[in-house]
Amino acid sequence: MTHNNSEVQERQPLSNARLGVLVLLGAETMLFSGLIGTFLVFRVGNVTWPPPSHIGIELPRVVTGINTALLLLSGYTMFQAWRAIQKDRVKQLRNWLLITGVLGLLFLGVQGSEWVQLIRNGLTLQSGVYGGIFYVLIGCHAVHVLSAVIWVFIVFAMAIAGRFSGDRYTGVDTCAIYWIFVVALWPILYVLVYLS
Amino acid sequence: MLQWLPENVSTFGQGVDDLFHAIYWLTLIVFILVMGTLIVFLIKYRHQEGKKADYIEGSTTLEIVWTAVTTVIVFVLAMFSYPQWNNIKSPTQFPDNPDVVVQVSGKQFNWDMTYPGPDNEFGTDDDLELENELHVPVNAVVHIRLTSIDVIHSFFVPQLRLKQDALPNRFINVWFEATKAGRYEIPCAELCGFGHSGMLGYLNVHTQADYDAWVQERWPQ
Amino acid sequence: MHDNEHASHDHEESFIRKYIFSLDHKTIGKQFLIYGLIMFFVGGGLALLFRWQLAYPDQPLPIIGASQQYLDEGEVVTGADKMWERIYESDKEEWLEINMPSGVITPEFYNMLFTMHATIMVFFVVVPILVGAFGNFLIPLMIGTRDMAFPILNMLSFWLAVLAAIVMAVGFFVPGGHAAAGWTGYAPLSADPQWTGVEWGQNLWAISLLIQGFSSLVGSINYITTIINMRAPGMTFFRMPLVIWSLFIVAILLLLAFPVLSSALALLIFDRLAGTTFFSATAEGGGDPLLWQHLFWFFGHPEVYILILPGMGIASELIPVFSRKPIFGYRSMVYAMIAIAFLGWIVWGHHMFQSGMRSEMGNFFMTTTMLIAVPSAIKTFNWLGTMFRGSIRFTTPMLHGIAFVSMFVIGGLSGIYMANTPVDIFIHDTYYIVAHIHYVVFGGSLFAIFGGIIFWFPKMYGRYMNDVLSKIHFWLTFIAFNCTFFPMHILGVGGHMRRISNPQQYEFLMEPTTIKFLMWQFEFQGFIGMNIFITMSAFTLGFAQLILVFNFFWSMYKGKVAEQNPWQVNTLEWEAPTPVPHGNFGQIPTVYRGPYEYSVPGEESDWIPQAQPEHAPATGGD
Numbered sequence A: 001m002t003h004n005n006s007e008v009q010e011r012q013p014l015s016n017a018r019l020g021v022l023v024l025l026g027a028e029t030m031l032f033s034g035l036i037g038t039f040l041v042f043r044v045g046n047v048t049w050p051p052p053s054h055i056g057i058e059l060p061r062v063v064t065g066i067n068t069a070l071l072l073l074s075g076y077t078m079f080q081a082w083r084a085i086q087k088d089r090v091k092q093l094r095n096w097l098l099i100t101g102v103l104g105l106l107f108l109g110v111q112g113s114e115w116v117q118l119i120r121n122g123l124t125l126q127s128g129v130y131g132g133i134f135y136v137l138i139g140c141h142a143v144h145v146l147s148a149v150i151w152v153f154i155v156f157a158m159a160i161a162g163r164f165s166g167d168r169y170t171g172v173d174t175c176a177i178y179w180i181f182v183v184a185l186w187p188i189l190y191v192l193v194y195l196s
Numbered sequence B: 001m002l003q004w005l006p007e008n009v010s011t012f013g014q015g016v017d018d019l020f021h022a023i024y025w026l027t028l029i030v031f032i033l034v035m036g037t038l039i040v041f042l043i044k045y046r047h048q049e050g051k052k053a054d055y056i057e058g059s060t061t062l063e064i065v066w067t068a069v070t071t072v073i074v075f076v077l078a079m080f081s082y083p084q085w086n087n088i089k090s091p092t093q094f095p096d097n098p099d100v101v102v103q104v105s106g107k108q109f110n111w112d113m114t115y116p117g118p119d120n121e122f123g124t125d126d127d128l129e130l131e132n133e134l135h136v137p138v139n140a141v142v143h144i145r146l147t148s149i150d151v152i153h154s155f156f157v158p159q160l161r162l163k164q165d166a167l168p169n170r171f172i173n174v175w176f177e178a179t180k181a182g183r184y185e186i187p188c189a190e191l192c193g194f195g196h197s198g199m200l201g202y203l204n205v206h207t208q209a210d211y212d213a214w215v216q217e218r219w220p221q
Numbered sequence C: 001m002h003d004n005e006h007a008s009h010d011h012e013e014s015f016i017r018k019y020i021f022s023l024d025h026k027t028i029g030k031q032f033l034i035y036g037l038i039m040f041f042v043g044g045g046l047a048l049l050f051r052w053q054l055a056y057p058d059q060p061l062p063i064i065g066a067s068q069q070y071l072d073e074g075e076v077v078t079g080a081d082k083m084w085e086r087i088y089e090s091d092k093e094e095w096l097e098i099n100m101p102s103g104v105i106t107p108e109f110y111n112m113l114f115t116m117h118a119t120i121m122v123f124f125v126v127v128p129i130l131v132g133a134f135g136n137f138l139i140p141l142m143i144g145t146r147d148m149a150f151p152i153l154n155m156l157s158f159w160l161a162v163l164a165a166i167v168m169a170v171g172f173f174v175p176g177g178h179a180a181a182g183w184t185g186y187a188p189l190s191a192d193p194q195w196t197g198v199e200w201g202q203n204l205w206a207i208s209l210l211i212q213g214f215s216s217l218v219g220s221i222n223y224i225t226t227i228i229n230m231r232a233p234g235m236t237f238f239r240m241p242l243v244i245w246s247l248f249i250v251a252i253l254l255l256l257a258f259p260v261l262s263s264a265l266a267l268l269i270f271d272r273l274a275g276t277t278f279f280s281a282t283a284e285g286g287g288d289p290l291l292w293q294h295l296f297w298f299f300g301h302p303e304v305y306i307l308i309l310p311g312m313g314i315a316s317e318l319i320p321v322f323s324r325k326p327i328f329g330y331r332s333m334v335y336a337m338i339a340i341a342f343l344g345w346i347v348w349g350h351h352m353f354q355s356g357m358r359s360e361m362g363n364f365f366m367t368t369t370m371l372i373a374v375p376s377a378i379k380t381f382n383w384l385g386t387m388f389r390g391s392i393r394f395t396t397p398m399l400h401g402i403a404f405v406s407m408f409v410i411g412g413l414s415g416i417y418m419a420n421t422p423v424d425i426f427i428h429d430t431y432y433i434v435a436h437i438h439y440v441v442f443g444g445s446l447f448a449i450f451g452g453i454i455f456w457f458p459k460m461y462g463r464y465m466n467d468v469l470s471k472i473h474f475w476l477t478f479i480a481f482n483c484t485f486f487p488m489h490i491l492g493v494g495g496h497m498r499r500i501s502n503p504q505q506y507e508f509l510m511e512p513t514t515i516k517f518l519m520w521q522f523e524f525q526g527f528i529g530m531n532i533f534i535t536m537s538a539f540t541l542g543f544a545q546l547i548l549v550f551n552f553f554w555s556m557y558k559g560k561v562a563e564q565n566p567w568q569v570n571t572l573e574w575e576a577p578t579p580v581p582h583g584n585f586g587q588i589p590t591v592y593r594g595p596y597e598y599s600v601p602g603e604e605s606d607w608i609p610q611a612q613p614e615h616a617p618a619t620g621g622d
Ligand code: HEA
Pocket: B030, B034, B070, B073, B074, C184, C304, C305, C307, C308, C350, C351, C369, C370, C372, C373, C376, C377, C380, C408, C409, C410, C411, C412, C413, C415, C416, C418, C419, C420, C424, C427, C428, C429, C433, C436, C437, C440, C441, C444, C445
């Protein structure tokens, strides 16, 4: 049904799909701005942070720091996947994608176990704004990582099916853009939520 | 239109009304100019047989003129407004040494007034709590600690030209000086639930003598 | 998808593919239009209900109330009663009994009525029509392409909007009633059912708006991509018609503003359903009572420009066409819209002047807000300049265009009062604001919508709308609109608060007043008379809209058949055959000049279509 008047599109520096994903990231940025803004309102509005009632609950800074490194690494592997397909190396693409996806899953796994630990220690969604904004903000990012991981595995499956080549890799491109966004967002959240 | 403004009975109210009048005349003139031009154009340049429209793409000069003129008007207006606003709302510019301090607390759907009593401290035994009735002397500086115990309400006295939202868990300082004795309504101006319409208190502005008598009656010494 | 060959035989498509789950931007545009018109009646009907209460507080509603007597007394009196009898037999009985005992609107129900009135009008009428309908229909046609960049997402955008409307409608019938915290949904009122007694209504309100947010997100991604990537050869940015510019800017605003509301709505839902306390300052470890307002208005102010910019775009099409002149200052019109969109992000605090923000912030927001008068002045004077030395044809779309300009000026000027912090202390939360709202959104956006519908109807359906009916509709609407909303300024100056269900509870609104005007003297019993007058005008206004809708559907089948370019317009949509086939153009047109080349000196005809090659190098625009 699409009438890609390709005669017009070919002149454009970015294909529709790539541009569309970039535009989407604008909206995602604003979504997180809303939540980060909320976090800052609470953070700045409270003299002691965590608020007195929560003193004693420590966020797992070190483990999360290592986890941050994991995620940043996955950004690198995604970049390698993208480089590979540009050079038409489909096999390398597959490997790098797989590593990326697994790293993403690992990140989620570590996060999940941390959450279980925290909830055992008594930090829940209902623990005032401190617990509330922690779970909502970090959880919102986790949902994004999860969807990005699913996307990576879809692209991985498509790569196995041989759908990409050196001059046809929009699917990899869009997924990589999104992945990099999700990865790049994390250090900001880490510094704000865990270290500030 | 301006004749509908309720009577003004506060010291800062005149400043608000003056700005109101100024903007009224400013916008009226702008409106007449714009509409007048529009109507003249509509009549003069209506389609007539054999007459063709002129090809005019714009004019940078005119563009600059109306940009500059509007900018100047806007900034002049702003200049005149800052002091009025600060005078009413900026706690650092409130008149010091209030004659009366009251805590007003909104709740669904009443105003609670708390007087600190002779010791001038809240939370002591001689505090006086009144529901929906606020008593102040005329020509005296009144400070209000405005708060709420549930949702947001808004303290509004039309004749004082005063409005301020009351927020739960926050204290907002408000001041006024009434210039005429009388009984004025204090409607709630912010939607606060099904009783919002009709949430109503009264501001009783007494002459100094009456006020002293009222105080005497409440806290006999 | 490799099915370009489908283009020629769309007659093979099934009914469902063609009219319901259509991927064609024109069909989706028309779907949005009809969706918006239906919701307009819902929103308007709610307004009429509460207008009755304002004029005749605590008196039974006419038809509904009369038959409610039957319910109480068990007697059938009138034909209307017979009509309602059946309804009473169903569950509705209880619903009416709760919300309108004896036919009188309760305060709870009143709050719910204006909340839903505004929510529906803003999110389900004006945005879907301006952005959904005109955006979809016009963008591909006017930039000269065959369809949107992502047709499937486009269809998804419409059906998400339908889903949102259904969720919103369900809210009316859940126990506890629908959301009743105003369209602004101020927390903490909205954040905890204990304050309002509204349980699922507020949740559904939030969920519905979240869905609507997805719909807008998908739509705006589509618009932005399409406009950037798919313009016809020669269609440079500065040869785009202004309505496309406005839609482009609005898509960016929607894209960036709506997610902020979504984050706020998500937090609200957590507060209501998961026990968090982001907005409840009174709870232990509790949140911030102003947080919601900041988030809401950070979205909300750009939102009001979303409501007006496409209207400005439409007016900028109508006025040059019917003045047979180029638009005055094309580029400054574009820059002015960009300036409005940009300034729109840093003025949100003007809704919160009385909320207890620091007074320095008040000064900042006052200045930025009033600065918006500057680009608005540019727009207004450029429209006037366009008519200057023109050859004005008073067609019905043009009448709406003129009405747009004049009503927008009134609404904009009243904005100056409110932007002025000291004056806003008095008029905040009074009917002055209500007057402002309706002058900009009804006087502005809706007149533009009406004008746009009549103007593009021949392209949409291949027929004209009946001109006599259109003219009657215009004049009735124009007069009734001013009679309804102008007196609200006076109510506001008198201190009449908004969102109150019974003004007669206040003495200062009931005081007898004498007004002298020249040699006449008028006596007023408070604002009662004025409220009655407003209500009667509102009913007239509602009646006028019935004419529009009748005309719309009747003309779809019975209207006079229109030729391809009935108004002699330059822009590309009129190059396409009527009715526009699937794929729009036989061959993608090439664009040679700006969109407003009317009455070019030395030319025989007074218009030169954008795609007409012979003429010498382009003059306007680029
Ligand atoms: C389409 C929607 C729309 C538009 C375009 C506007 C435009 C403007 N609005 Fe409005 N506004 C609303 C919709 C809109 N508004 C709504 C819905 C609310 C209420 C929300 C609620 O609480 O429920 C609201 C509320 C609102 C408030 C809050 C009031 C309060 O609650 O106390 C303020 C305060 O500053 C304001 C200001 C303005 C200003 C300055 C403009 C400016 O953009 C206007 C600029 C235009 C002009 C000024 C006219 C043309 C210019 C000239 C002819 C040049 C000459 C002019 C001068 C020299 C002054 N608006």
